[in-house]
Amino acid sequence: MSNAPAHALDTRALNRATLARQLLLEPSDVPVHDAVRLLGGLQAQEPQEPFVALFSRLRSFAPATLSDLLVERRLVRTHLMRRTVHLVTADDALAWRARHEPMLRQRVLATYRDELRGADLEQLAADGRELMSDGEPRTMSELVREVTGSRPAPHPRALGELLVPALVPVAQIPPRGLWRTKAGVRNVLLTSWLGRPIDPADPTGTDGGDPVGRALVLRYLAAFGPAATADLRAWSGLAGLPAAVAGARDELVSFRDERGRELLDLPDAPRPDPDTPAPVRFLPAFDNALLGYQDRRRIVDDAHRGLSVAGERVVLLDGRVAATWTTEGGTVTVTPLRRFSRADRTAVGEAGRSMAGFLSDGEHHRTRVLASPR
Known part of the structure; x- marks a missing residue:
């Protein structure tokens, strides 16, 4: 890396770079699998939100393609970054799991320090993996019951979160995560589901x-x-x-x-002109375009920083968080966070109708943009 003085990038320049990397500056034609890889995975604890994320990023996104990739085991739902469920490629799940495992353990132990005091982590891990090695899907509570056997589990919730996923690398299998499908979490060993071993944390x-x-x-x-x-x-x-x-x-x-x-x-990564136009984008809950930074001011004002961790879906206007949105009965309702011009309302309304049509699949749909705050 050069010793020359570092060039300064203002907030707008960083915003456009983020939009470009996150496929939010212009619709992308990359295949769904490649998009998930390029994005470093998609936050997915809300099972339907990856579909919203990809609809907002890809030019011709067919939800069935994402569902098929999950069924084919080329994409997988598993706990990784920040101990949250992510949708990642099978290759990334196996490459990244061991590097994340100490963090996964530490975060559970920090939350349930008293409840898990004295727990034999290695024995629990061995017992959990042995039970799961039969390939049978299990819920968290089922795994806890089988690990503890006839012994009472004093803190089953804490023990469950320790086993899944901190001690036992698992995949959340379909039908959870499929398009327009409601299903509970069922877990299988990540290695059993993908048919390959987890990469070591340090190959050399x-x-x-x-x-x-x-x-x-x-x-x-x-x-x-x-x-x-x-x-x-x-x-x-x-x-x-x-x-x-x-x-x-x-x-x-x-x-x-x-x-x-x-x-x-990276030297050759896109850093667009800060004046590059940015279209309206509707983002899902917990989108990594916001959560991927400690300093989120490149995309959201400090006053609205908490929206991203509260699970609010947000609207980007000129590349920045400008509204929240909800959907019900084919209607997308937009709540502005600042004053919208007439042109803003028109652009947001058009993008909202597109999202409403996607979510309602051809049923009657519309956008309702509420009054701007005074």
Whole structure:
């Protein structure tokens, strides 16, 4: 990486870079599988939200294609970044799982420290994996009952969240996550479902570096850069990435944001002109375009930062969060967060009708844009 002074990027420049990486600047023609990989996975604890995410990003998105990829096991629903359910490619699930496992354990233990005091983690992990090795789908509560047997589980919820997914790598299998399908969570071992072993956290183990983490850094920057190391931690939930970042620096370029933070990026990744027009986009709940950063001001004002973690669906206007939206009975209702001009209302209304049509599948649909706040 060059020792020249880092070029400064203002908030609007970072916004356009984010939109470009997240396929939100213009509709993409990439296949669904490739889009999920390019985006570094999709947040998916709400099972239908990945369909909304891809409809807003791909030019001709057919929901059945995503469902088919889940059934074919080329995409998988599993706990990874930030201990949340993500929809990722099978390759990424196997490549990233071991690198995330210590974080998955630590987050459960931090939440249930008292309830799980004295628990034998390795024995629980061994028991859970042995039970799941028969390939039979299980709910979390079923796994807890079988692991504990006749012994009472003093804190079944805590034990369940420790086993799934912190100690036992699992996939949430269809029909959960299929288009317009309501189904509970049933888990199978990730390796059984995908028919391949999980990659080791450090394939070499010889140079003291972090090759898996380094690959993760490069993938993150491709989908979210330019970004600070704090942004990388916010997206992944991983704290121990200094060796990974250090190992990747020779392949990166450096910038500064308006606060003076160092931002890292891939040299040839898109950084569009800040004046590039940005169309209206309707985003799903918990979209990683917002949650993928510690400093989210490139896309949302501080006053509305909490919307992204509260599960609100949001509308991007000129690339920034400008409204929330809900849907019921074929009607998309938009609630502005700031004043809309007449042109804004028209653009949001048109995009909303498109989303309403997608969600209602040809049934009567419309958009209702509420009055702007005074």
